[in-house]
Amino acid sequence: MSILDSIRTALRAIAANRLRSGLTALGLVIGVASVIVLIAVGQGAQQGVQERIRGLGSDLIFVKPAAQTDRSTGARGAQGGGITLTAADADAITEAKIPGVVGIAPQLSFNAQAIAQSQNLGVTIIGTTPSYADVRDARVAQGAFIGADDIDRRSLTIVLGSAVAASLFPDGDAIGQQVRIALGPQGFNFRVLGVMEPRGGTGEQDNYAFIPVSSLSARFQFLRNPRGDISVNQINIRTAPGAKQEPIETAITDVLAQRHQVVTPDFTVQSQNDLVGAAAEVSRTLSILLGSIAGISLIVGGIGTMNIMLVSVTERTREIGIRRAVGARGTDVMRQFVTEAIVLSLVGGLIGTGIGVGVAMGIDGRDISGTAMQTAIQTWSIVLAFGVALLVGLISGSYPAFRAARLDPILALRSE
Amino acid sequence: MIHLENVEKVYRTEAGEVRALDGVSLDVQAGEFIAIMGSSGSGKSTMMNIIGLLDDPTAGTYTLDGADVSKLDDDTRSKLRGRLFGFVFQSYNLVPRMTAVEQVELPLLYQRGTNRRAMALEALDRVGLADRASHQPNQLSGGQQQRVAIARSLVVHPNVILADEPTGALDTRTSEEVMGIFGNLAREQRITVVVVTHESNIADFTNRTVRMRDGLIISDERRLQVIPSSASSPDASIPVSEVGS
Ligand SMILES: Nc1ncnc2c1ncn2[C@@H]1O[C@H](COP(=O)(O)OP(=O)(O)O)[C@@H](O)[C@H]1O
Ligand SMILES: [Mg+2]
Numbered sequence: 001m002s003i004l005d006s007i008r009t010a011l012r013a014i015a016a017n018r019l020r021s022g023l024t025a026l027g028l029v030i031g032v033a034s035v036i037v038l039i040a041v042g043q044g045a046q047q048g049v050q051e052r053i054r055g056l057g058s059d060l061i062f063v064k065p066a067a068q069t070d071r072s073t074g075a076r077g078a079q080g081g082g083i084t085l086t087a088a089d090a091d092a093i094t095e096a097k098i099p100g101v102v103g104i105a106p107q108l109s110f111n112a113q114a115i116a117q118s119q120n121l122g123v124t125i126i127g128t129t130p131s132y133a134d135v136r137d138a139r140v141a142q143g144a145f146i147g148a149d150d151i152d153r154r155s156l157t158i159v160l161g162s163a164v165a166a167s168l169f170p171d172g173d174a175i176g177q178q179v180r181i182a183l184g185p186q187g188f189n190f191r192v193l194g195v196m197e198p199r200g201g202t203g204e205q206d207n208y209a210f211i212p213v214s215s216l217s218a219r220f221q222f223l224r225n226p227r228g229d230i231s232v233n234q235i236n237i238r239t240a241p242g243a244k245q246e247p248i249e250t251a252i253t254d255v256l257a258q259r260h261q262v263v264t265p266d267f268t269v270q271s272q273n274d275l276v277g278a279a280a281e282v283s284r285t286l287s288i289l290l291g292s293i294a295g296i297s298l299i300v301g302g303i304g305t306m307n308i309m310l311v312s313v314t315e316r317t318r319e320i321g322i323r324r325a326v327g328a329r330g331t332d333v334m335r336q337f338v339t340e341a342i343v344l345s346l347v348g349g350l351i352g353t354g355i356g357v358g359v360a361m362g363i364d365g366r367d368i369s370g371t372a373m374q375t376a377i378q379t380w381s382i383v384l385a386f387g388v389a390l391l392v393g394l395i396s397g398s399y400p401a402f403r404a405a406r407l408d409p410i411l412a413l414r415s416e
Numbered sequence: 417m418i419h420l421e422n423v424e425k426v427y428r429t430e431a432g433e434v435r436a437l438d439g440v441s442l443d444v445q446a447g448e449f450i451a452i453m454g455s456s457g458s459g460k461s462t463m464m465n466i467i468g469l470l471d472d473p474t475a476g477t478y479t480l481d482g483a484d485v486s487k488l489d490d491d492t493r494s495k496l497r498g499r500l501f502g503f504v505f506q507s508y509n510l511v512p513r514m515t516a517v518e519q520v521e522l523p524l525l526y527q528r529g530t531n532r533r534a535m536a537l538e539a540l541d542r543v544g545l546a547d548r549a550s551h552q553p554n555q556l557s558g559g560q561q562q563r564v565a566i567a568r569s570l571v572v573h574p575n576v577i578l579a580d581e582p583t584g585a586l587d588t589r590t591s592e593e594v595m596g597i598f599g600n601l602a603r604e605q606r607i608t609v610v611v612v613t614h615e616s617n618i619a620d621f622t623n624r625t626v627r628m629r630d631g632l633i634i635s636d637e638r639r640l641q642v643i644p645s646s647a648s649s650p651d652a653s654i655p656v657s658e659v660g661s
Contacts, residue, residue, distance in 0.1 A: 001525055001526055005525055009525070012514075012518075016512075016513040016514075017513075318509065319511045319512075321509070322509050322510075322511055322522070323522065323526075324470075324494065325468075325470065325497070325503045325509075326497075326498055326503070326522050326523035326526065326568065326572075327494055327495065327497055327498015327499065327523055327526040327527065327572075328494060328498070328525075328526050329490070329491045329494040329495070329526075330490055330491070330494070331491070332494075332526060409470050410465055410470050410471055413470075413505065413509060
């Protein structure tokens with residue numbers, strides 16, 4: 001019996017009992033579709049996180065206060081929670097003249113309300129120095145960024161992110177206007193110095209508003225450090241393009257460890273690559289988890305296929321007997337059922353791919369319970385799902401086919 | 417061409433041994449038209465299955481065209497079976513949801529060669545069913561289904577057709593038509609036809625009757641001429657394709 005005849009026979013048998021065939025393939029359809037969708041979701045999440053981190057700018061090292069442990073309760077605060085860094089630390093790093101460091105900008109950030117005219121908006125306030133623009137690659141669209149004299153005079157000036165400016169001053173023309181920054185009971189009016197270019201990406205950085213770091217601790221009481229230093233919760237360090245970051249991280253750690261005189265560092269030094277790596281680790285775990293769930297559903301689908309193939313062999317025992325009587329060898333019967341299983345899983349795989357790609361594309365960008373879904377359909381996941389479906393079909397078809405081939409023709413002919 | 421010598425078939429069951437064939441010897445020439453008779457359980461089907469290479473004997477020898485075929489492997493038996501034998505059963509044994517012409521093509525699927533469709537249509541034409549080629553079993557009468565089965569058995573131009581109670585489920589008129597077709601195949605194409613039957617008027621269509629009891633052949637009578645049992649019996653001058661319908 002030729003391959004073509006086998007396939008034709010298989011197609012005919014599949015078409016002869018559409019419901020049974022449909023049920024046989026259903027498990028694989030669901031399995032393949034879920035592999036494609038879940039891997040697309042996992043990869044989409046991974047890409048989203050990486051885009052966000054890349055959006056921070058490249059060639060960066062971040063110094064943040066370490067998570068602090070409350071000695072009485074042992075409770076560990078969030079990383080960056082305790083303010084142990086100061087603007088003086090940033091100056092010390094600058095003075096150390098570490099090779100490869102091209103710019104340093106401390107920042108103190110917190111969330112506050114920005115009020116202008118009739119508009120009111122939640123923004124992230126970044127208290128920083130003029131070098132921030134170069135270090136973080138942030139460009140001013142109108143007006144100017146914070147200048148050295150703003151720092152010296154602790155002036156009440158503010159530079160708005162593009163989204164902030166657009167919300168507070170829908171008519172444009174924000175420069176020179178007053179914006180009130182309110183946090184709890186305290187509030188101060190700031191004069192708009194400039195508006196930033198849009199940064200795109202997640203839009204997070206377009207919701208920033210920049211204020212001289214010196215002004216913050218001068219005005220907002222709760223930000224004042226007991227020793228009179230200017231507290232910051234992050235120091236941004238730009239390294240020369242392509243410079244090796246590990247030795248720079250080590251040098252920064254040395255400078256700060258010496259200044260802080262502590263045994264366990266009360267700060268962390270992380271490069272952007274470290275962040276990308278850590279995030280990739282997390283989302284890879286997520287992908288593996290989702291992939292495993294999908295894999296399990298594919299296997300369950302395969303078991304369903306085997307189940308119905310076994311029923312099919314039992315139901316068609318007499319047909320097997322007839323085929324044996326007219327000259328089919330055991331191997332011919334075996335091949336017939338294996339071919340049927342393969343054709344079914346191919347069809348199931350194709351339909352599953354269609355549904356999977358459709359669903360993955362359908363939910364991309366949709367808001368699902370407050371989270372914007374991001375999916376990235378992976379060609380390899382389609383190939384993988386398809387391959388596994390075929391393999392599962394082959395395996396789950398083989399045992400029933402083997403049973404069919406072993407049937408005694410005489411008993412098969414006599415069966416009901 | 418078929419030569420059985422002291423063939424035994426013993427089935428081992430939980431209840432003990434069943435000697436289905438207890439030393440059977442039989443010679444059949446090409447073109448013979450034979451009836452096998454005997455009560456239920458006498459071993460008729462067992463002997464047919466051994467002759468048709470669906471089963472192998474426990475003891476004794478089976479020689480087919482001079483070659484010993486008592487101990488062949490399964491694949492070789494399948495191949496020979498498909499080429500040399502055609503089977504017809506009491507229950508027709510057609511595949512559900514398959515058209516008549518597809519049923520008849522089935523044996524050709526397992527053999528080399530082309531023109532399957534043309535050969536199948538020709539075989540259907542020989543049993544007078546050319547106009548039912550695209551009908552499925554449930555759209556055909558019992559007699560028509562049995563004729564599809566006969567077409568399927570002769571499409572490979574077999575040396576032997578083995579029919580195990582082919583008329584068991586048919587009325588007298590249809591039974592006689594079927595036997596007429598077999599008679600013509602034996603006479604005109606020198607196909608050996610072996611028919612198992614309980615009815616002596618069916619056996620009368622043949623030119624030899626073998627009687628069995630308890631796994632043994634108890635009588636073997638030859639008649640030189642076909643003695644039709646009724647006036648409606650087919651005559652050699654009537655082509656097979658015009659019989660019945
Ligand atoms: N597969 C089998 N297993 C056990 N006993 C069998 C089997 N096939 C047939 N027999 C027994 O062999 C004997 C002959 O059976 P069979 O050839 O079918 O008789 P007949 O066709 O003449 O009615 C019976 O007693 C039957 O029960
Ligand atoms: Mg019988």
